[in-house]
Amino acid sequence: MKLHHLEALVAVADTGSIRAAARLIAISQTAVSKALRELENTQRMTLLMRAASGVTFTEAGQKLLSHARQVIGQLQRAEEEMAEMRGEHIGQLSIAVTPWVMRAFVPATLERFRTKMPDVQVELFEGLSAVALPRLRDGALDFAVVPLIPAMPEQEFENEPLVSFNTYVVARPDHPAVDARSIGELLAMNWAVNFTVSTYPAQMQDLFWQHGFDIEPRRLHCAHSASFLFDLIGHADMIGPCPAPLIISGPGTPLVRLELKEALQPKTVGIIKRRNAVSSASARCFIECLVEVIRQRARSSRREDTVLFDALKLLI
Known part of the structure; x- marks a missing residue:
């Protein structure tokens, strides 16, 4: 070979x-x-x-x-490390980022990163966990900034928590279930969700099982894109879970939070990498820039930043 x-x-x-x-x-x-x-x-x-x-x-x-x-990715990272030692900053960086983090932090992060490594090409993927983890596993991604999930194998991945946040069930403003006060009232509704075979139990535990409810599988419609999810919720008479920061910034489709008595478990977004993989200089630089931007916005007194961090708990 x-x-x-x-x-x-x-x-x-x-x-x-x-x-x-x-x-x-x-x-x-x-x-x-x-x-x-x-x-x-x-x-x-x-x-x-x-x-x-x-x-x-x-x-x-x-x-x-x-x-x-993985073999080709490691060779590319080795070439980048050697270039770094020669004082060069070249190569490509492939990252998956969860949608609300992309909107809130990545533009400023990328601007800061480009001033430090202008010759590195950055490739960004939409970072729903169900989509990102398989790409991270096979070496197509350098790292991912996505919600941490219980099904994530610790022997394969390591993570650095960044922020935690709440998730709520949302619907379009004129949805028939907009006045529902319990998940039990929503079991006959169609849901837009995102999961894989491995993440299905955790998703069901969070949305239904922990509250003593079950739902027919035919009511669950899985979309592997945030824009698809919100199009289904906004235009296809569906409901679904949505991160609080994305409700604040607006997913592009008018959505309202349902005032349910059952609370969903808080989520944590973190930097996920393959365990024992050698990070490139460009990956380390991008992560440093991202952390700097998050901390800077957390200290900011601008209204848009204070509103955002009212929905977040800083973990770094």
């Missing part, structure tokens, strides 16, 4: 076809196909299924892809 084999595998996964992969890594289609054949021959397994519609991965291919991303 050679590095160019793994690079071809990752390129095909990222682009969906051999032709696009060849353009991405600037080699011929023949060279990409040859690398993939050699890789399958050395492993004595089929890793990819080729069709006119594109390329899909077998189970073995998916497992190897995860390792390939």
Whole structure:
């Protein structure tokens, strides 16, 4: 197994076809196909299924892809570390950020970061935990700034808490259930939520089980994007949980908090990294800038900052 084999595998996964992969890594289609054949021959397994519609991965291919991303990611971070020692700041930084943190803190953080590392390309992904953790696991992300969840394996990830906040059930202003006072009154409603198989129990415990309620699975509609979630709540007659800071800043869709007697568990947003992974200089710099911005806004007397931090508890 050679590095160019793994690079071809990752390129095909990222682009969906051999032709696009060849353009991405600037080699011929023949060279990409040859690398993939050699890789399958050395492993004595089929890793990819080729069709006119594109390329899909077998189970073995998916497992190897995860390792390939980590290997290539570590090599990139090693190159960045060497460049840093030469006084250069180059490379790429890939981060997932939860939507309300993106809105509240990332613009100022990115501006500060760019003054320190202007040659580093930053790639930002929407950071719902259910979407971010698999990408962090396979090495596609340097780190994530997302809510910490009980299902997060401690042997895989380490975290640094930043702030905690409350979550409330919200609906559009003219929703039929806007006057509900208990989750028990909402079990016949359709809910917009975000979870994976591993995070499902924690989500159900927080929303329903801890209060003695259960809900039919057909009432739960899972969206893996914050904008999708709020579109469903705002325009598809659904309700769902929403972080208090996002209610304050406004998700772009008019939503109101339901005054329910049952309280949801407070959440904590933190910086999540793969355990024992070596952070690049650019990752460390971005995190330092983010922490500086959060602390600065926490001390600010501006009304927009005091309103925001009335809904947050600083943990750093």
